[in-house]
Amino acid sequence: MTVISILGFILIIIGLWGMLTQKNIIKMIIGFSIIDTGLHLVIVSIGFIKGRTAPIISKAVEGLDTGKNFIDPVPSALVLTAIVIGLAITALMLVYAVKLFRFKRSLQIEDFEELKW
Amino acid sequence: MNSVTLILIGNAILSLFLITIWGLTLNGMVMKIVARVHGRFGPPVWQPFLDIIKNNAKRTMIAHGTMFFLGPVFRIASGIGTYLFIPAIFGSTVFSNFSFSGDVFLVMYFIFFGQLGMALGAGESGHPYSPIGVSRGLAQMTAFEVPFSLAVISLAVQYNTLSITEIVAAQQGSILNWTIFTNPLAAIAALIALLGMNMHNPFSIVIAPQEIPIGPPTEYHSAYLGMLQTNRAIFNIAKLVLYMNLFFGGATNFITLILKTFLIYIFTSVAVGVAFPRFRTEQSIRFFLKYPALIGLLAIIIVSIK
Amino acid sequence: MIFGKKRKVVTKLENDGLKAEEKELFCDLPPRTYKGLGKYVEKFLNWARANSLWILGFGTGCGAIELRPLMTARYDMFRYGIAPRPTPRQSSVFIIGGYASIKTIKRIVRSYEQMQSPKFVIALGSCTINGGMYWDSYNTVNRIDYYIPVDIYIAGCMPRPEAIIAGFEALKKRIIAGKAEGANKYAENFSWYKANQKKIIKDWNMPDYNW
């Protein structure tokens, strides 16, 4: 597979490691962001075809068979949505972090274990 | 009421009368014999008659309530009834009583009728000793009924009938046909149970004259007591007749009946009753549920294997 | 209830010794006298009574020690139709075994009253007649017959079992003769007996007649 997707998966793994081992909420959120980034890389890499160009009709591609020269536009479209959604979730996570900090003046995940069993 | 019924009733009354006389006499005789065993003269043979007359002739009576009043009635009715449901003499119309009413199970259960009624009457007296006696009596009864019932079941299996008359009929002919010889284990179990039933030592805890004056009838006196004593004679003889019928070949005439019941009674009251100390209630319960019950079980198993 | 309906209740006892809430726990009828049935019937019954004497031994005094040998094979009271009985309800002869202290007189009265008539009392030993060796004791009763009617006294300190048997024989004769009517006497002179009893029993907490 492409290097990009491998890179993406490595990022996902790294992000996951961060999310699962870091006790600080902000660091966990960063971990999540890294996962997200890796994910976006993986998505983009799916659409990539070696030697082809972005699917925009311009002078450079005029007259060529678009079907043979363009990469897949769908993953590019999807990744945009994914980015926006990731953004939204990250923003909410951060707001949650803010709210949680207000209650306990702490950002350690172990400090929020009142609910259990 | 037709003539058949009248004759039946007449026969029953005659039978009952004779058996009451014999029962009281038997009691007197046994008292005498026991006294002789003790090395005493003992009361006269007719002493039971005197006691009953005296008690019935008491001028005052008290009653604690209706059940108290009826208790002895239940008791004596049960005694009479038990006797009347047993065919006392094989082949005799006078002594066949009302045995057409039911089989051996009826007799076994009718015994409880009086015990329950008596216990209720005693209970109403309000005297604590009465229920203590009742409690002991009932407890002991549950225990000695086990070997007895096992023996009866064994008999029922052996003779394939529950009818007393037929059981007696099957034992006719030779002394070796008696159940005590054909089914000795059942007979042994039942005889041990009889010791409990008769409440002689070692199973006399129920009436325990020393600790709880006299057990259930502590408050009974005068005519009540007279009736209870009468019942003791009748009921006793009823049990003996039942045993005689079940295990000792029954009787074909009154003399045989007298002889056989006398001997059975001698066994329980003199041979065992005089010679042993007394069991506590739980000891007697455990006793009955151990070897006698085992013997009864063996009797059933052996019979059913045959 | 069906009992006692037909009989007119003459009077009721006060039962002053009882607390108010206890009064309904005890019967408040006084004793009454009873007539015999008919001359001959009564004779027969008296004979039966005389030959079936069931005794209630009241063994406070030393006299009771002499009652025990009666049951043994040596004296064998059973042959005279005498038998011990554990409850006053069933007994017909009340044997007071010696002196009666003020404390026990209450029990004596109660037991006597609970016996069913006809009932007979044998006072055993000198103490019951005149106090005997305790005649000047602060705590004993000198004459038992001030408190319950006595049929037979057996004098002696203590009387031997043979004397007791003789006493029983005397009692039998008295019964057969129809003279042993202590219960009726007690009922007739109930207020006198009761007054005597109450005079010495200070903590009277029984009904006036113990049925």
Added chain:
Amino acid sequence: MVNPIYIFITSLGAAFLLNLFQKINRKIADLIFFLTLAVINYISLFWFYQLLQGYEAAKIYTAGFLPPYSINLYLGIEEAVFLVLINLLGFFSAVYLYKKFREISIKAMILYLVLIMGLNGLVMTRDLFNLFVFLEITSITTYALISLEDNKYSLTAGFKFIIAGGLVSTLFLIGTIYLYRLGGSLNLDFLVNSGVLNTKAGILATFLLVFALLIELKPFPANGWALDVYQSVHPGIAAIIASASSAAIFFVIYKFIPLMPSSFLPLLAGIGGVTFVFSNLMGLKQTDARRLLGYSSIAQMGLLLAALALIMQFDNLQSLSSIIVIIGGLFINHFLAKAGLFWLAGIVQKRNIRSWKIIANNPPLLLVFGGFILALIGLPPFPGFWAKWELVMQLSANNMMVWVWIILAGSLLEAVYLFRWFGYAVKNTEVEEIRTEAAQYLPVLIFLLGLLYLGMEGTHLVSGADSIYVLPVLLGVILYVLNWLPNKLKGSLCLLAVIYFSYRLLPALQDIYQLFGVVFLIGSAVLLITTFARKDIFKGFYPLLIIMILSLGNLLQAKTSLQFFLSWEFITITSYLLILRGKFSLKAALIYITFSLAGAYLILAGMGLAFRDTGVVSLAGLASIVNSGYIYVLLGLGFLIKIGIVGFHVWLPGAYTEAEDDFTPFLSAVLSKMGIFGLIMLAILLGEPVLKGIQLNYILGWLGVLTAFFGALLAAFQEDIKKLLAYSSLGQLGYIVLALAIHSHLGWVTSIYLTFTHLLFKGILFVAVAGLLSRVKTRKMYEMGGLINNMPLTFISVLIAIIALSGVPPLSGFGGKWLLYSSLLEKGWYLQAGLAFFASTIAFLYCYRILHSVFLGQPKTALRDVKEPSVWYIVPQYLFLFGIMAISMYPNLILKPVMSAVSTYFASSIYWEDYTVISSLGYWNGNAVMMVTMGVFMIPLLWLLFRIKAVTKVKQFNIVYAAERPDRPETTHYAHNFFAHYQKALGFLARPKVTEFWGNIAEVIHSVGALFRQLYTGNGQTYAIHILIFLLISYFILGVK
């Protein structure tokens, strides 16, 4: 035709606009909010209706291109059902939440609208990525709405949720993109046959997708966050999450099934099953009401998942309607009940389930609560019942018995904690009132009515059901509405209903069934008279009673196993609720319902097996089964548990004792016979089955005689009068079972004869005790005494009943004993006969005890002025008494019909000569015995009466008392520990081994639950690790090659 796309347009438009309108006027904004919800409801209802009418499903192509080029939506009948439910819930939840919304912010409304829209989208969309978008929309709105209750707990829970959600969306997205890569499309329909699954990567991608969705369904153990959310969020939101969101996700999984390789289905089923069982297990230890609901929610979704995955694996599915019944029933049941319960949790405002007792102050709320609890457990008349029935039937038919056991075990656990909770709610000791507002109350009520309606509809869908069998419920509802009537009038109405019902039913029944009809209905009618003595206002008593009694009748006329089981369950529930009415019956009722349900589930499993073997649900079909041992064992065990056979009797004394005094007679005299009836029915249908070479009837016989023995023995040692009678009942039932097991003409005659006599004397005894206790405020026998003077009428009836019970001639009880021994000896069961005889002598101990300790001996000072109980207690006693005397006098009155009824099944082995009944062994003439007894009784009685003049009636203390006077009645009455010596001798047999055994089992189960819930540490990170572990385990279990 409204295009369903307008659902999105209107809700989004409103969402965009709300903020603006709010600036103008908040009221308008609110109006728009509700209007929007109404519109989307209208659209979905419209489509639902259209599709029902057979119109074509709506296919919506956005952007004017056909799939797979554009995103398309699909609205078929399944989608429509889910949409309708989600939107209805959305609307009512909004009504419920309105006050909260108004207080807080218009933003909440916006988020709410978008959430509902997102759920709609999840249901309709056919595009993978679009699905993802909608998933995120619902997740984000949920994250935000969690803070509706702005506190530490909800926010921590929310954060845990976000972490889990983040992981889920990552997995989902990876799966999506690889599916696109491998399948060349994002459209579900086009992916199905695109060959994606040919590669390991394709399967992995599918797995990731499915797994992500699965996590959204909160499977055990990767669901710690979900529980926290349920516990902490506003109940209105929790209702949405538990019902609407879960519904949508569930539907998505359903949509995905065609895409999944078949190897996924067992995994899904396994996960569902594990979730179902373990969530219920952990729920046992839970005391927080909302968290409890969370456990239950998760469990229910697990069950649904398992059911779906299992159904999809069936080789031979009977019909579409059974899928609808199973999935639809389970789903709707969970959907409505869970939402309703969460709402209720919001209304009650109490966290601890023990504090829910305040709900008892508000009967309508209590009713609703009870309804939801019953629905959740899957009891009739709610849809879950039909679903579980059908599920078990279909599982059995497809030879998945293991699954039947898993589901039944889980259901039982769930029932335990839900009923425990309900028990706490019923027992009111507080005066605190619940503030209810119509806006909060109405949605709850509407959902309950919906459940009821759908439950009733279930009768049309399930094969073998009949709406007649739910009619009693209708009658109950009517009576409940008529609650304002005076009690006696209500009672009379009940009585009339029962009499009319018997008049209609009894002639239609055959032989044995008819006899049991008499026991059930006439017995109940007589016992109903007792209830007239009630003075207080009491809600729900008669309605429950009438349902119970009529269902008893229905039990007899049941033609199919479903009808039978339905009536059986009705009786179980109503009797449980009636027992629960007792003052201190909490624990007893819980044990009762636990055992009853366990029994019922055994019956259910047995019927499932029968269905597998015969393929029909008709009861008569059972007769054709060749190898019926297992079915006999299962059904028989179920019936025996209801009887309270030894080993399973632990529920019995408590239930009998703690039930209200005038209900206990029903339990003992009537209800206990339903187990007997079941056994007889079973024996009629199955004969004498053999299992692995063992004669099952032989075991049954021993069980019966042991029950008789232990029942009698235990009864002897009781101080509590009702407990004594309860054990006595147990013992008597033992005889009946023993006689039944003999399986001969004589045996059955005995059994039915005993059934009748037991009805009579136990009826008397329990009614008498009820009357007694109405006067004497204690159940301890030694605290009574001497009551014969206070209540002579009661004493006489008790005396007669006791004589009949103990089997002493001349009364009817002896007939039973005689028949029993005759039949036992005839069969050759000698040892059993011996033990039975022993038991019957032990019975004397307690028989005497009742009479003595209560009625005889020394009257207590405190009870001196006690009066005879109300006439309503006396009348039924004397009606029964009349019955006993009649039967005793003329045994053929009852024996002849019984014999002829039994002759249908066996050749008669006894015959009559006048009044004498003659068996092969002995004979018995009840009439003669009676006459002789009366004769011999009269003679001494006359003599005593002749001496009556000498008699003085004395008072209670006129006893000889060692020359002293008695001091107090309490110390003079010998009644406590009456059979101390017996206890010393045989007490070792009466030690509560069985109770300890079951107690240990309960303890172990609770401990296991407690152990497993330690998984939920409360740490959001740990929960994420759980998800990861769960992912890996599931994947490696799947073992993709």
Added chain:
Amino acid sequence: MAKRFITLLLIALLAYMFLPFIVEVDETSQLNRVAEKYVTAGPLELGAANLVTAVIVTYRGLDTLGEIVVLFIAAVGIGFLLRKPSKKKIAAPKRSSSEILRTGSDFLIPLLILFGVYIFTHGHLTPGGGFQGGVVLTSAALLFMLSNTEARFNKQLTEVIESVSGIFYLIIGILGLILAGGFLDSRFLQLGEMGRLFSAGAIPIIYSIIGIKVGMELIGILEKLRKEEI
């Protein structure tokens, strides 16, 4: 430590689990059916030069609407979450922005706005589009916030613009439903000549609306987070 080790193990297993994606899925060389159609027929059907835009706005328009909604609810949700001010306020140290920042931003802000508008209006022609444009707009706003710490955006105005643009988006969608093939079909307007600003049907309009809406939503988020004191 043990927990970390376990986590490491788990992640390693996860990596192992993902292996098929790396090993089995080889590099693409061919467009699949859907992509092929987009690439070849897209320009003709929609008239958009930027085919990614065509996919985003029209073919997968519903996704985009959803995306907008996600942003919208994120903004609303953040506002909702932060509805209550902190009880314990720890004011961040306030200081005015530097001269360089202020001058620089004064210079950059108009350019950024212009650039943003350019990006979303030309989304159908060149790389970029509504989201990108919106973000550029937001960066202008961010710059403004940084340079003018005291100034506030008119919350009312941003919200109204946001709502109205959202409604317009929906209206265009409905127009597509009524006038053309389906919801969000951009072809109800003339396709025009490819490469012109006013071409490709409603795509530029949609993208503009998206741009404005995204910009306003992000500004809203920034504004809410900015005024927040922890």
